[in-house]
Amino acid sequence: MSGVMKRMGMIFRAKANKALDRAEDPRETLDYSYQKQLELLQKVRRGVADVATSRKRLELQLNQLQSQSSKLEDQGRKALALGREDLAREALSRRAALQQQVTDLEAQHRTLQGEEEKLTLASQRLQAKVDAFRTKKETIKATYTAAQAQTRIGEAFTGISEEMGDVGLAIQRAEDKTAQLQARAGAIDELLASGALDDPTGTAKDDIAAELDRISGGTDVELELQRMKAELAGGSSSQQAIEGGQNAAGTQQPQRDTPRFDKQ
Amino acid sequence: MIVRIMGEGQVKLADSHFTELNALDDELLAELERGDTPGFRRTLGALLDRVRELGTPLPDDSLEPSELILPSSDATLDQVRDLLTDDGLIPG
Numbered sequence: 250m251s252g253v254m255k256r257m258g259m260i261f262r263a264k265a266n267k268a269l270d271r272a273e274d275p276r277e278t279l280d281y282s283y284q285k286q287l288e289l290l291q292k293v294r295r296g297v298a299d300v301a302t303s304r305k306r307l308e309l310q311l312n313q314l315q316s317q318s319s320k321l322e323d324q325g326r327k328a329l330a331l332g333r334e335d336l337a338r339e340a341l342s343r344r345a346a347l348q349q350q351v352t353d354l355e356a357q358h359r360t361l362q363g364e365e366e367k368l369t370l371a372s373q374r375l376q377a378k379v380d381a382f383r384t385k386k387e388t389i390k391a392t393y394t395a396a397q398a399q400t401r402i403g404e405a406f407t408g409i410s411e412e413m414g415d416v417g418l419a420i421q422r423a424e425d426k427t428a429q430l431q432a433r434a435g436a437i438d439e440l441l442a443s444g445a446l447d448d449p450t451g452t453a454k455d456d457i458a459a460e461l462d463r464i465s466g467g468t469d470v471e472l473e474l475q476r477m478k479a480e481l482a483g484g485s486s487s488q489q490a491i492e493g494g495q496n497a498a499g500t501q502q503p504q505r506d507t508p509r510f511d512k513q
Numbered sequence: 514m515i516v517r518i519m520g521e522g523q524v525k526l527a528d529s530h531f532t533e534l535n536a537l538d539d540e541l542l543a544e545l546e547r548g549d550t551p552g553f554r555r556t557l558g559a560l561l562d563r564v565r566e567l568g569t570p571l572p573d574d575s576l577e578p579s580e581l582i583l584p585s586s587d588a589t590l591d592q593v594r595d596l597l598t599d600d601g602l603i604p605g
Contacts, residue, residue, distance in 0.1 A: 252535065252538030252539045252541055253538055253541050253542050253545065253583070253584070254516070254534075254581040254582065254583055255538075255581065257582040257596060258580060260596070261582050
């Protein structure tokens with residue numbers, strides 16, 4: 250096929266691809282970039298924490314060396330007092346070796362402290378930049394959303410939006426369906442509350458059913474009372490009276506039951 | 514295959530119909546290139562009528578990309594020629 254149909258189809262597809270490229274959401278790119286900056290900030294902060302930990306460790310080592318050094322000095326003094334110059338010399342030479350280590354560690358400590366200060370400053374600056382970027386990002390996103398709405402209005406008159414419009418319809422349908430479901434849920438709640446619909450869980454009882462239960466319960470009590478009275482009085486005539494009363498109650502019962510059937 | 518008639522909607526056509534439709538479509542292209550306005554109007558009308566007759570309209574709520582696209586029945590020869598150029602009537 251090489252006619253108008255095919256050529257128009259190809260041109261439309263090319264245009265649609267361009268439109269889709271344009272539609273690639275820069276807001277997502279901005280959010281991604283912000284995420285990356287936060288990760289970088291996190292790394293710098295972790296770096297600061299690592300350097301601080303190393304500095305602390307060096308300080309502990311320095312304290313240990315210094316206490317060892319003063320211990321050796323005391324030992325040398327004691328050895329001299331006891332006239333053991335050889336021992337005193339040994340203690341002092343060990344102390345000298347320790348002092349060399351202390352000097353080295355002190356130099357390292359200063360370097361680490363400098364590095365820590367630099368990193369802390371960098372972290373603070375980065376934090377400020379990330380905060381500024383976040384504000385800017387939100388502004389850009391808002392502007393983009395407004396621009397996008399304007400573009401859509403413009404594109405509504407072109408052929409591309411005819412094809413793209415199908416997607417819009419799908420969204421509209423989804424929204425309509427949601428609204429419909431919400432309305433239905435609301436209506437069902439109302440119907441259940443009014444008693445027009447039966448609650449399948451059977452937990453709720455409407456006022457008519459409750460009244461009927463109360464009436465039929467009352468009748469049972471009356472019958473029971475009559476039966477007891479008859480037993481006390483004794484004799485077949487009263488038994489008949491009771492049976493008559495039962496019959497009377499029996500004839501009344503369906504009349505009272507009728508609305509219950511109607512209701513159900 | 515799904516065909517869109519611009520301004521009307523989409524129809525679904527069986528592949529078996531394309532031999533017949535292709536003949537009309539080629540004729541339409543030839544008339545377009547020659548600038549034969551009466552011929553173009555006649556052939557476009559015939560082509561659209563056949564597509565409508567043979568095709569099944571897709572419901573408005575279907576979501577299918579069109580594989581082929583046809584100009585609307587009131588499109589002029591110049592408009593269709595513009596549609597087929599690089600920039601066309603559609604900005605993009």
